[in-house]
Amino acid sequence: MLLLTCPNCGIAAEETELGAGGEAHITRYGAGSADDDFETYLFMRKNARGVHFERWRHSNGCGKWFHAARCTMTLEVFGTYSAQTFEPPKDLIKKIKKKRPDWEGFVK
Numbered sequence: 001m002l003l004l005t006c007p008n009c010g011i012a013a014e015e016t017e018l019g020a021g022g023e024a025h026i027t028r029y030g031a032g033s034a035d036d037d038f039e040t041y042l043f044m045r046k047n048a049r050g051v052h053f054e055r056w057r058h059s060n061g062c063g064k065w066f067h068a069a070r071c072t073m074t075l076e077v078f079g080t081y082s083a084q085t086f087e088p089p090k091d092l093i094k095k096i097k098k099k100r101p102d103w104e105g106f107v108k
């Protein structure tokens, strides 16, 4: 069972209390953007094997969105943080690199 701590309300929520929102930190392109950019926004996802940054919603709790960093192979959760960011916090990146020295780092 996946257990994520919501950074908005501080509750450690089980997966059944949460709603998955897909990959985090996606550059969003809207009307008037180039077709290739819009296609990338709609369809292209990293689908990482290993460290992955995701959007989650505490749907059966406070209802707010947040981001989580976890390993898709082991389900190890490295941390959660506010959804109001354009990239993961530096201290979380350091924590992941310490645990996973081979990790290439955050790539947008």
Ligand SMILES: [Zn+2]
Pocket (backbone or CB within 6 Å): 006, 007, 008, 009, 010, 011, 058, 061, 062, 063, 064
């Ligand atoms: Zn919450």
